[in-house]
Amino acid sequence: MSAAIEFRDVSFSTPQGRLLLDHVAFTVEEGTTTAVLGRSGSGKTTLLRTVNRLIEPTGGHVLLHGKDVRQSDLIALRRGIGYAIQETGLFPHFTVERNVGLVLEAEGRSRGERGRRSHELLEAVGLDPSVFARRFPHQLSGGQRQRVGLARALAAQPGVLLMDEPFGALDPLTRAEMQDMVRGLLARLEITVLLVTHDLDEALYLAQRIVLLGEGKLVSELEPSEFMRSDQPEVTEYIRAFRRGENSAARSVGAQRGTP
Amino acid sequence: MSDFLSRYGGEILTLTYEHLWLTAAAMLFATAVSVPAGIWLTRAPRWANPVIGVANILQTVPSLAMFGFLLPLPWLGERAARIAILALTAYALLPIVRNTYAGIRGIDPSVVEVAHALGLTGAQRLWKVELPLAAPFILAGLRTATVTCIGIATIAAAVGAGGLGELIFRGVASMDNRLVLAGAIPAALLALAADALLGLLERRFKVAGP
Numbered sequence: 001m002s003a004a005i006e007f008r009d010v011s012f013s014t015p016q017g018r019l020l021l022d023h024v025a026f027t028v029e030e031g032t033t034t035a036v037l038g039r040s041g042s043g044k045t046t047l048l049r050t051v052n053r054l055i056e057p058t059g060g061h062v063l064l065h066g067k068d069v070r071q072s073d074l075i076a077l078r079r080g081i082g083y084a085i086q087e088t089g090l091f092p093h094f095t096v097e098r099n100v101g102l103v104l105e106a107e108g109r110s111r112g113e114r115g116r117r118s119h120e121l122l123e124a125v126g127l128d129p130s131v132f133a134r135r136f137p138h139q140l141s142g143g144q145r146q147r148v149g150l151a152r153a154l155a156a157q158p159g160v161l162l163m164d165e166p167f168g169a170l171d172p173l174t175r176a177e178m179q180d181m182v183r184g185l186l187a188r189l190e191i192t193v194l195l196v197t198h199d200l201d202e203a204l205y206l207a208q209r210i211v212l213l214g215e216g217k218l219v220s221e222l223e224p225s226e227f228m229r230s231d232q233p234e235v236t237e238y239i240r241a242f243r244r245g246e247n248s249a250a251r252s253v254g255a256q257r258g259t260p
Numbered sequence: 261m262s263d264f265l266s267r268y269g270g271e272i273l274t275l276t277y278e279h280l281w282l283t284a285a286a287m288l289f290a291t292a293v294s295v296p297a298g299i300w301l302t303r304a305p306r307w308a309n310p311v312i313g314v315a316n317i318l319q320t321v322p323s324l325a326m327f328g329f330l331l332p333l334p335w336l337g338e339r340a341a342r343i344a345i346l347a348l349t350a351y352a353l354l355p356i357v358r359n360t361y362a363g364i365r366g367i368d369p370s371v372v373e374v375a376h377a378l379g380l381t382g383a384q385r386l387w388k389v390e391l392p393l394a395a396p397f398i399l400a401g402l403r404t405a406t407v408t409c410i411g412i413a414t415i416a417a418a419v420g421a422g423g424l425g426e427l428i429f430r431g432v433a434s435m436d437n438r439l440v441l442a443g444a445i446p447a448a449l450l451a452l453a454a455d456a457l458l459g460l461l462e463r464r465f466k467v468a469g470p
């Protein structure tokens with residue numbers, strides 16, 4: 001297997017001098033999914049954004065298929081990378097179909113081709129095109145919007161897909177549904193995925209490798225089973241903290257329902 | 261009344277046409293300058309405060325004084341309409357620049373981020389995403405500017421640029437309220453019509469929210 005994404009000592013500090021990424025180095029193999037875990041402020045989103053150059057590292061290199069992303073044409077680079085985020089960023093003035101086909105529109109593909117591809121992708125993410133293609137984003141539920149965002153990210157058949165907490169804003173049931181759908185889809189597409197999440201279970205379910213970031217540094221990079229067995233203090237602490245958070249969330253849901 | 265109309269009707273029509281022409285020309289110039297300026301400010305935000313500040317100061321110059329300042333200038337002073345159009349343009353700048361800038365800056369950041377991330381070029385971002393989403397704000401700025409200009413254009417008669425102000429000034433000088441109203445009522449109707457028309461356009465461009 002060859003490297004699809006390679007982080008070589010990637011650092012980033014803000015103009016105010018805050019170090020958000022500190023010599024992060026790891027590789028994402030072609031066709032695999034790597035989850036980047038970490039608490040808020042650990043630098044995971046910043047790291048993800050260095051790949052499509054929404055953020056330019058202040059040190060080190062990011063390589064995509066062996067080529068430094070800084071040496072690629074910015075527009076071509078971004079069109080070759082899918083991007084799906086928690087807020088979805090759907091264009092509110094476009095229909096679902098046009099949202100999905102926008103990258104193809106930007107590339108000057110024909111209307112017919114765009115329409116065909118949009119419908120194909122809507123089906124792939126579990127939305128019936130005859131129902132949803134003509135709708136506007138505000139006429140969709142959170143989960144449906146997220147599906148459209150994913151379809152749009154895949155429109156130009158990118159080799160790499162970046163996902164930033166794509167299910168973070170969804171309720172647990174919808175999230176589980178989405179995770180099932182994405183797992184099936186990713187397996188079919190054989191696409192390389194970098195998934196930023198704070199949800200350990202999501203990482204375990206979707207990823208072949210788990211990277212844990214802490215305060216901008218790479219803490220560990222392991223397979224899911226190794227991750228769960230790891231006795232590295234930062235890893236066990238993260239797992240414990242995550243479970244604790246989960247329990248307290250469950251308790252507060254219970255309290256709201258009036259059960260002890 | 262019918263006497264008055266048969267005597268002044270033709271003149272009112274001519275002056276209304278002049279009034280419209282002055283305002284339309286000024287709005288055309290102001291839009292051609294302000295919309296691109298507002299867009300540019302979103303790309304170079306550190307200039308936003310100084311530029312909007314200057315437009316703000318222009319706005320505070322009393323209109324009679326503004327016409328007076330421009331009178332002695334060469335070329336401009338030769339034709340009163342030139343002065344009027346330039347002055348009206350100056351007054352129209354602020355609302356359009358400010359609303360263009362604020363309209364584009366106010367777009368949901370995640371939408372802008374995705375527009376970048378999908379690899380839209382600068383021009384594609386502008387035409388497909390930013391301008392359509394900022395359109396209601398830009399049109400609101402145009403509307404404010406138009407209504408303001410229609411009002412201020414009445415003062416343009418003071419430098420002999422014509423327009424409905426002529427009737428008002430003449431009416432004041434001869435203490436004839438009918439003449440004042442013959443200028444003021446059509447000017448007010450013009451302003452209301454422009455407001456309604458542009459308001460309609462603005463709503464047409466509004467994107468339905470959640």
